[in-house]
Each structure stands twice: as C-alpha cells, then as structure tokens.
Amino acid sequence: MKKLLLATAVAVLGTGAYAQDVVRIGTEGAYEPYNYIDQATGELTGYEIELGKELCKRAELNCEFVQNAWDSIIPNLQSGNYDAIMAGMSITEERQKVIDFSQNYIPPASSAYLALSADVNTGEGAVIAAQTGTIQAGYVAESGATLLEFASPDETVAAVKNGEADAVFADKDYLAPFAKDSNGELVLLPNEVQIGGGIGIGLRKSDTALKDKFNAAIQSMKDDGSVNTMIKKWFGEDSVVF
Amino acid sequence: MAGPLPMFDFCADPSTLPWYSWLACYLTTGTHFNFYGSFVTVLLLLAVTAPVALAFGFLGATAARSPVAPVSLLGRGYIVAVRGVPDIVYFMFFVIALDQGIEWFKHLFVCADLSQPVWNGNEFSVCSAAKVPLATSAAIWHKAYAFALAVFTFAIVFGAFAANVIYGAMQAVPRAQLETAEAYGMTQGQVFRRVLVPQMWIYALPGLSNLWLILIKATPLLFLLGIQDIVYWARELGSAKTSGNNPYPHGDWRVYYFLALLVFYLVFTRVSEIALSRLTARFSRGQATRAGEDMRKVVAQ
Numbered sequence: 001m002k003k004l005l006l007a008t009a010v011a012v013l014g015t016g017a018y019a020q021d022v023v024r025i026g027t028e029g030a031y032e033p034y035n036y037i038d039q040a041t042g043e044l045t046g047y048e049i050e051l052g053k054e055l056c057k058r059a060e061l062n063c064e065f066v067q068n069a070w071d072s073i074i075p076n077l078q079s080g081n082y083d084a085i086m087a088g089m090s091i092t093e094e095r096q097k098v099i100d101f102s103q104n105y106i107p108p109a110s111s112a113y114l115a116l117s118a119d120v121n122t123g124e125g126a127v128i129a130a131q132t133g134t135i136q137a138g139y140v141a142e143s144g145a146t147l148l149e150f151a152s153p154d155e156t157v158a159a160v161k162n163g164e165a166d167a168v169f170a171d172k173d174y175l176a177p178f179a180k181d182s183n184g185e186l187v188l189l190p191n192e193v194q195i196g197g198g199i200g201i202g203l204r205k206s207d208t209a210l211k212d213k214f215n216a217a218i219q220s221m222k223d224d225g226s227v228n229t230m231i232k233k234w235f236g237e238d239s240v241v242f
Numbered sequence: 243m244a245g246p247l248p249m250f251d252f253c254a255d256p257s258t259l260p261w262y263s264w265l266a267c268y269l270t271t272g273t274h275f276n277f278y279g280s281f282v283t284v285l286l287l288l289a290v291t292a293p294v295a296l297a298f299g300f301l302g303a304t305a306a307r308s309p310v311a312p313v314s315l316l317g318r319g320y321i322v323a324v325r326g327v328p329d330i331v332y333f334m335f336f337v338i339a340l341d342q343g344i345e346w347f348k349h350l351f352v353c354a355d356l357s358q359p360v361w362n363g364n365e366f367s368v369c370s371a372a373k374v375p376l377a378t379s380a381a382i383w384h385k386a387y388a389f390a391l392a393v394f395t396f397a398i399v400f401g402a403f404a405a406n407v408i409y410g411a412m413q414a415v416p417r418a419q420l421e422t423a424e425a426y427g428m429t430q431g432q433v434f435r436r437v438l439v440p441q442m443w444i445y446a447l448p449g450l451s452n453l454w455l456i457l458i459k460a461t462p463l464l465f466l467l468g469i470q471d472i473v474y475w476a477r478e479l480g481s482a483k484t485s486g487n488n489p490y491p492h493g494d495w496r497v498y499y500f501l502a503l504l505v506f507y508l509v510f511t512r513v514s515e516i517a518l519s520r521l522t523a524r525f526s527r528g529q530a531t532r533a534g535e536d537m538r539k540v541v542a543q
Contacts, residue, residue, distance in 0.1 A: 021370055021377050021378065022377040022378050023377075024377060029478075030478065030481075032484065032486075032487060032488075033486070033487055036487075037273055037478060038272065038273075039271055039272075039273055039483060039488045039489055039490055040271050040272055040273075040489050041271075041272040042271065042272025042273040042274075042275060042276045043272065045487075064381065066384070066468070067468070067470070068468055069465055069466060069468075071466075072334060072466060075334075075338060075364075076338070076468075078364045078365045078366060079338050079341065079342060079366050080342075080345070080366050080367055080368070080373070081341070081468075083377075098364055152477070152481075154481035154482060154494075155481075157482065158481075158482070158494050158496075161494065177484035177485070177486050178482070178484055180484070180485070180486075181484045181485050181491065204365050204367065205363075205365060206362060206365055206367055207367075
C-alpha cells in the first residue's frame with residue numbers, strides 16, 4: 001500500500017513537472033521550405049517551425065527549436081538532447097525500428113528528379129545525387145542507378161549543376177524552386193515517385209505521453225483544416241493536402 | 243544580437259536596390275551577423291582549448307614517463323587509445339557518451355524513481371531533473387554546455403597528440419644534462435622541474451606548433467557537436483538561395499565565402515607562425531641545441 005501511495009505521488013509529481021517542461025524540437029535548418037534559416041533575421045523558420053509552434057500552443061507545451069546536423073539527428077534524439085524531430089523526416093519502416101513517429105503532418109508527397117535537361121536517364125547507369133540517410137537515397141540505391149550521397153541538401157543540387165551527377169533526387173517541394181529560378185537551366189523530370197508514409201514528428205519510443213499530445217494536436221489541426229492552410233502557404237496552392 | 247533588423251531603412255525591398263546598396267543590406271542580414279559572431283566562437287574555442295589540451299598533454303607525458311607501472315600504463319594507454327581512433331568517432335560518440343555519463347551520474351542523486359532502466363535499447367532517458375542543462379534552462383546555457391563539451395573533447399583528442407610530442411621531447415633532452423643535475427644531488431623531482439621541463443620545450447615546440455595549426459583548422463568538427471562555426475555559416479550563407487522565401491536570392495556563392503575563410507586562415511596561421519618563431523627563439527636561449535649554441539657564440543663575441 002505504501003509503495004502504491006509512493007508510486008502515485010511520484011506519478012503526480014512527475015506529470016506536474018512535465019507540464020512546465022520545455023519540449024526541445026530538433027531540426028536541420030537547411031531544407032527550404034520545410035525548415036531553414038531566415039535570411040534576413042538569421043532565425044529558424046519554415047513550414048515545420050510555424051506548424052511546431054502552433055502544435056505546441058494547442059498541446060499547451062512550451063517548445064523550443066534547436067538546430068542539429070542531419071547526420072546525428074536520430075542519435076541525439078535517443079540520447080535525450082532534444083525530445084522531438086521535425087526535420088522533413090518521412091515515416092518509414094526502417095526508422096520506425098529505432099524511433100517512433102506521430103501521425104503525419106504532411107501527406108505522402110512526390111519525390112522528383114532535377115536535371116540539366118528533360119531527357120536524362122535516371123535508371124541503370126545514371127549517377128544520381130541524394131542526401132545521405134534520406135528515403136530518396138534508399139530509393140536510388142535500389143533503382144540500379146549509382147548513388148552519390150551528400151551531407152546537406154544544397155550540395156546535391158550543386159552536384160548536378162557542376163556535372164558531378166546526372167540528376168538529383170529529393171522531395172519535389174524542395175527542388176521546384178531551383179527549377180523555377182534557373183531560367184530553364186534545371187528541369188524537373190516528369191517521372192515522379194511516391195515514397196514514404198508522409199512526414200511526421202520523430203519521437204523516442206519511450207515518450208508515449210508526448211506522442212499522444214502531438215497526435216491530438218495534429219488531429220485538431222487536421223479537423224479544422226488549419227494544417228491545409230499552412231501547407232498551401234508554404235508549399236503553394238496546388239500542393240497535396242489532407 | 244544584431245539589433246533591430248534590417249540594419250538600414252532602405253533594405254525593406256532589396257530587389258529594387260542598386261548593387262552597392264543591395265550588398266550593404268545583404269552583408270548586414272541576421273545570418274551574416276551570425277557568421278561574424280561565429281569567428282568569435284572559434285577564436286574563443288581555440289583560446290580555451292589550446293591551454294587545456296597542453297595541460298592534458300603534459301599530464302599524459304609525465305604519467306607515461308612515470309616509474310610507477312599503473313600510472314605509466316594509464317599515460318601510455320591514453321596516448322595510444324586516442325591517437326588510434328579517428329577524430330570523427332570521438333566527436334560523434336565520445337561526446338554523446340560523456341553527456342550521458344554526466345546525466346547518469348546526476349540522476350543517481352536527484353531522481354526520485356531509480357527503478358526504470360536508464361539505457362533502453364538505443365534510448366537514454368533520465369528524469370527531467372537530471373538533465374544537464376535542465377530543459378527549462380535558457381538557450382544560452384545549452385550553448386555554454388555544448389561549448390564546454392566541445393572544449394573538453396578537443397582537449398582530450400589534441401592532448402593525446404601533445405602528450406606524445408612532449409613525451410618525445412622529454413626523451414630528447416640530453417641524458418648528460420640530467421646526470422649532471424643528479425650529480426649535484428638534486429632529487430628526481432628537482433631534476434624534473436629545474437632541468438628536464440625547462441629544456442624539453444625547445445624539442446616539443448615544432449610538434450606542438452604543428453598541432454596548433456591542425457587545431458585551428460579542425461573547428462568545422464564543431465558542427466557535429468551542435469555548434470555553428472565559421473565553416474558551417476560559410477556553407478549556409480554561400481549555398482544557393484531560391485527567390486520564393488529569401489529576400490536576397492543568389493546562386494551558389496560558396497566559393498566566395500570559402501575564399502574569405504581562406505584569407506582568415508592564412509592570416510591566422512601567419513600570425514601564429516610569427517608568434518611561434520619568437521617562442522622558439524625564447525626557448526633556445528641557453529639550450530644545449532644548435533640554435534642555443536649559436537646564440538651563446540654571438541653573445542660571447
């Protein structure tokens with residue numbers, strides 16, 4: 001009985017402390033428009049930053065974004081340096097073996113190839129650039145093309161421009177602005193691919209309380225349509241919504 | 243840190259500006275102030291890390307020379323273990339292990355419920371009171387903690403190399419010098435302090451100056467520790483910016499930013515070389531080396 005009382009006391013105290021806690025959210029800060037550094041202010045901004053702030057408001061959490069390199073973004077979550085990942089991370093089976101995901105806050109979106117001309121081969125024998133540890137890199141590796149990996153997304157685009165790679169394979173929403181700005185130098189190829197289960201918040205497997213809170217907040221934003229408004233604001237009017 | 247942005251009133255709509263105003267606005271954006279600030283971070287890191295690493299090296303070398311077997315083994319073990327492992331492994335895993343170790347230790351004292359396993363598969367979790375720094379701490383403390391971890395990790399890695407250099411330098415001091423000191427009746431401690439250490443610096447200096455120059459260039463490893471250094475910002479600022487969300491769109495400008503870094507590193511290494519050559523002259527005075535002998539002859543003439 002005493003033990004039970006003690007356990008209850010600890011549980012109550014535990015949740016009490018939890019409510020005031022700061023939830024730290026890790027992000028890459030290099031994947032426009034998902035998460036990137038605002039050129040004018042030098043602060044983190046993007047769809048995920050705005051969404052994260054709104055989700056935390058709805059879940060009554062005190063959140064803070066921290067920047068972390070993509071390479072070590074999962075180990076640092078597991079190690080407790082932050083409590084959640086919002087970094088354009090697609091929900092995949094492989095990642096679900098090591099971390100948990102909230103429900104998706106971006107529906108499964110298209111991945112696309114960006115190349116110097118529209119008739120570039122992307123299959124057998126082609127050299128395709130992709131960011132290390134992304135679903136796109138995994139896809140290229142299995143497609144028969146030669147995978148050329150880079151640590152950051154902008155290097156993958158640079159590799160195509162300087163001829164190191166035949167094409168870059170990434171989220172279409174990331175690549176589209178490059179094609180638009182290039183005056184026809186870079187083109188998106190028509191063969192788009194749907195991979196992954198959408199993008200969700202990465203969480204430690206043990207952190208089920210936080211997962212429930214985020215899930216409820218995401219659901220409420222899906223229910224009132226505000227998540228769609230935000231997606232259209234950042235990704236354009238004709239993007240895929242819920 | 244950059245004050246109210248934009249810096250100048252005319253920066254409100256950069257796309258309409260002539261190139262010189264555009265550039266003035268561009269170079270005073272928040273991201274650029276972060277870039278300028280990162281130079282201070284790097285210089286501060288070097289200023290703190292170098293003496294700490296030197297202390298580690300000195301202790302490591304002294305321990306390795308110790309006649310007491312366990313101490314000697316500890317010193318040699320430290321040198322071999324760190325020198326044999328790639329830096330990146332230290333920066334990826336040692337820091338995480340150190341961070342977890344600190345939190346685990348704190349958790350033993352401050353957590354009410356110790357029944358839950360701390361390590362669960364790949365996950366590490368302690369109660370929120372045992373977090374270092376606390377999740378509620380201001381961002382500045384998180385930065386300071388990351389910085390301290392960085393200094394410590396750099397010091398461990400470079401300390402091992404410095405230990406090897408100093409160890410070799412201690413061996414290079416002519417045996418005759420030490421024997422003479424012993425013949426005067428000095429104790430082992432006195433020989434060490436009065437004869438060995440003052441004479442070994444001149445032998446250690448070339449190796450240590452190499453390490454210093456390598457350390458200057460090793461700061462990009464900081465980004466692995468969550469600290470944004472000059473190379474990170476050069477890459478971030480130089481990477482192509484598309485027009486949609488960025489007020490100052492541009493192509494791939496990394497080459498210009500890296501050129502700026504190149505100038506910085508060249509100036510910095512040149513200044514270091516001048517300082518080191520003065521140190522060499524200072525340490526050569528009265529030494530039983532070629533340079534010391536030459537100095538003595540000049541004075542004698």
